[in-house]
Amino acid sequence: MTESDAPGSGNGPEGDHALISAARDGDRMAFEELVRRTYTETYTLAVRLTGNREDAHDVVQEAYLRAWRGLKSFRGDAHFSTWLYRITANTAYSHVNKRRRHRSVPLGELRTEIADEHAPSPEEKAETAALQSRLAMAVAQLPSKLRAVVVLKDVYGLAHEEIADQLDISEAAAKVRLHRARKQLRDLLYDDRPSKESTE
Amino acid sequence: MKCDEVQALLPALLDAGGTPSVEVRVHIETCLRCQADLVRYRRMLRELRELRTRYLEPSPDALSRTLVNLWEAGEQRAIRSMLTGRRLAYLAAVGGLLVIAATTVTVLALRSRRRAPIAGG
Numbered sequence: 001m002t003e004s005d006a007p008g009s010g011n012g013p014e015g016d017h018a019l020i021s022a023a024r025d026g027d028r029m030a031f032e033e034l035v036r037r038t039y040t041e042t043y044t045l046a047v048r049l050t051g052n053r054e055d056a057h058d059v060v061q062e063a064y065l066r067a068w069r070g071l072k073s074f075r076g077d078a079h080f081s082t083w084l085y086r087i088t089a090n091t092a093y094s095h096v097n098k099r100r101r102h103r104s105v106p107l108g109e110l111r112t113e114i115a116d117e118h119a120p121s122p123e124e125k126a127e128t129a130a131l132q133s134r135l136a137m138a139v140a141q142l143p144s145k146l147r148a149v150v151v152l153k154d155v156y157g158l159a160h161e162e163i164a165d166q167l168d169i170s171e172a173a174a175k176v177r178l179h180r181a182r183k184q185l186r187d188l189l190y191d192d193r194p195s196k197e198s199t200e
Numbered sequence: 201m202k203c204d205e206v207q208a209l210l211p212a213l214l215d216a217g218g219t220p221s222v223e224v225r226v227h228i229e230t231c232l233r234c235q236a237d238l239v240r241y242r243r244m245l246r247e248l249r250e251l252r253t254r255y256l257e258p259s260p261d262a263l264s265r266t267l268v269n270l271w272e273a274g275e276q277r278a279i280r281s282m283l284t285g286r287r288l289a290y291l292a293a294v295g296g297l298l299v300i301a302a303t304t305v306t307v308l309a310l311r312s313r314r315r316a317p318i319a320g321g
Contacts, residue, residue, distance in 0.1 A: 028271065032267055035263070035266065035267060035270070036263065039258065039262075039263050039266070040255045040256075040257065040258065041255065043256060043258045043262070044254075044255045044256045047256050048251065057258075057262060057265075057266075060258075060262075060266060061266055061269055061270065061273070064266060064270050065270055065273050068270065069277075128247070131243075131247055132247050132250060132251065132254065135244065135247050135248065135251065136251060136254075139248075139251075150248070154245055154248040154249065155248050155249065155251045155252050156252060157249070157252070175212075178211070179211035179212050180211075182211035182214065182241065182244070182245075183208075183211050185244060185248075186211075186237075186240060186241060186244060189240075189244060190240055
C-alpha cells in the first residue's frame with residue numbers, strides 16, 4: 001500500500017447532490033459513483049482509526065452499507081463526505097470494541113503491518129516525511145480509545161462536542177483522552193524523557 | 201513550578217482555548233527543556249494535521265469487492281428482514297386463532313352452564 005497526496009475523487013459537491021438525490025430514490029449506480037468518489041478518503045480514515053488494513057476494509061464495507069441504508073435520513077446540510085466520516089468513525093469505533101472483546105492483535109503484529117505500509121519511499125527521505133511515517137506508526141500503536149479521539153480531533157479537526165457525540169462519551173472524557181493520546185504520541189516519537197529530573 | 205508539572209499541562213495548551221496560567225507561562229519562558237517540548241508538541245500537531253491529506257491507497261480490487269459485498273449484504277439483510285416479518289405475521293395469525301378458539305370455548309362453556317339448571321328444573 002502506498003500513500004498519495006490526493007484522492008481519486010475529483011467531482012465537487014454539486015455533482016454529489018444529484019447523485020445523492022438519485023441514490024435516495026434507490027439508484028444503485030448513483031450510490032456506486034458516490035462510493036467511488038469517497039473510497040480512498042474513507043479507507044484512509046478507517047486505517048487511521050483501526051490501525052490496520054484488514055479491519056479497515058471491514059469498516060469501510062459496513063460504513064457504506066450503513067450509509068446506503070441511512071441515506072434517506074441524510075438531510076444534506078453537511079457534505080456527503082462529512083456525513084460519511086461520521087458513519088465511518090462510528091463503525092470503526094464499534095468494530096474495534098467488538099474486536100477487542102473477541103480477539104487481541106499482538107502489538108508486534110500491528111507494528112509490523114503499519115511499518116510495512118509506511119515503508120519510506122525514496123522521496124520520503126526528507127525529515128518531515130520520516131517524522132510522518134513514525135507518527136502514523138505511533139498513532140496505530142495507541143490504545144483504540146485514545147486513537148479514535150486523536151485521529152478525529154488532531155487529524156480530521158472535529159470539535160470536542162462532535163467527538164463526544166460520535167463516541168458516546170462526555171466532552172470532558174473526550175478532552176482527557178485527547179491529552180493522554182497526545183502525551184503518549186509525544187513519548188512514542190521522542191523517547192528521550194529524563195528520569196524524574198526537574199527544574200524550578 | 202517543576203518541569204514535570206508543566207509538561208503534564210502541555211497537551212492541553214495546544215488547543216485553541218488552551219491559555220496557560222501566568223505561573224506556567226513564566227516557567228516556559230525561562231525553561232529551555234519545556235520550550236523544546238512545546239515546540240515538539242506543536243510540530244507533532246502540525247504533522248498530524250498533514251496526515252489528513254496523506255491518503256492511503258487501498259488494494260486495486262478493494263473497491264470492486266466492496267461494491268459486490270455491499271449489494272450482497274444488503275440483499276441478505278433484506279431477505280432476513282422479510283423472513284422476520286413473515287415469521288411475525290405467522291405468529292400473529294396463530295396467536296389470533298388461539299384467542300378466537302379460547303373465546304369460543306369459554307362462551308360455549310358459559311352457555312352450557314346457564315342451560316343446565318333450566319333443564320334440571
